Amino acid sequence: MAVVDLRSDTVTRPTEAMRAAMLAAPLGDDVFGDDPTVQALQERIAGLLGFEAALFVPSGTQSNLCAILAHCGRGDEYIVGQMQHAYRWEAGGAAVLGSVQPQPIAHAADGTLPLAEIEAAIKPDDAHFARTRLLALENTLGGQLLPFDYVQAATKLAADKGLARHLDGARLFNAATAQGADAYAEARRIAQCFDSVSVCFSKGLGAPVGSALCGSREFIARAHRVRKMAGGGMRQAGLLAAAALHALDHHVARLADDHALARRLAEGLSGIAGVHAQAPHSNIVFATLSGAARERGAGLLPWLAERGILATGLYQLRFVTHLDVDAAGVDRAVAAVRDYFAQA
Structure with missing residues (x-):
């Protein structure tokens, strides 16, 4: 994978x-x-x-x-x-x-x-x-x-x-x-x-x-x-x-692609109950959790890593787009986050 x-x-x-x-x-x-x-x-x-x-x-x-x-x-x-x-x-x-x-x-x-x-x-x-x-x-x-x-x-x-x-x-x-x-x-x-x-x-x-x-x-x-x-x-x-x-x-002109992917990622994450993604100015997306999602948040990053999705979360969840990430990868990340919180 x-x-x-x-x-x-x-x-x-x-x-x-x-x-x-x-x-x-x-x-x-x-x-x-x-x-x-x-x-x-x-x-x-x-x-x-x-x-x-x-x-x-x-x-x-x-x-x-x-x-x-x-x-x-x-x-x-x-x-x-x-x-x-x-x-x-x-x-x-x-x-x-x-x-x-x-x-x-x-x-x-x-x-x-x-x-x-x-x-x-x-x-x-x-x-x-x-x-x-x-x-x-x-x-x-x-x-x-x-x-x-x-x-x-x-x-x-x-x-x-x-x-x-x-x-x-x-x-x-x-x-x-x-x-x-x-x-x-x-x-x-x-x-x-x-x-x-x-x-x-x-x-x-x-x-x-x-x-x-x-x-x-x-x-x-x-x-x-x-x-x-x-x-x-x-x-x-x-x-x-x-x-x-x-x-x-x-690689300067293509930075606009990273920014567009960050917006795509933020919009996808914001469609998940309990996940609130800040509208990005550039290529970095921060997201916070609330309610039931927050209660289960501690297991999210290890669960994503097991499925080949890497992110960080020292203070908030942080996702960064770049030239090695494409739209399919962003969509896969959003789907994985949704799947995690959809578990019983």
């Missing part, structure tokens, strides 16, 4: 065309700075998003770490949302490795950080306080698109207060696809609200490994030093950069 893996869009396998691009990639040693494919990727993503330079790194976690430590010094702080990846899911790296204090803020229902709360969190210039240096946002956040008007307002507030602005854009192209018809243009429009942007290639774009951090040349030079300290220097990294380049060329 074929597995329908809805745990994350990180589980994708390289397509045959992507594998061919990886095999054909010219290589060098990126630690020496002479891998031509890495150089091509860095130039491509920086130019695409409107920045001077970019840095290829192994993961989004390392990209955010490099960004925060390049913007902030020991004793500084960054403002961040309670549920953002850089704060909640990255092992406290900025605090542990850089002595940079996070100042987390609770999200509004739409995933935004209230502007008044951001402003109130900015510390005065006083020796009693950590120095507030940076506002970090994430888009998409849990699959939710941050409204562009909000992004503009929040980043303007930060700039007016003298703060740098970083975007964890792990799924930036999903956000751009949800925001408008031209995903490349929309990604650039979002990115230009920030001083630095991290983009992940190994999620919806379907590459096996890698992220890029974009910013000014001076900023990327500082981030490069952090990457070295964090062990992120890779040698013949062009093998991986070639996959990312292929993804930028061939």
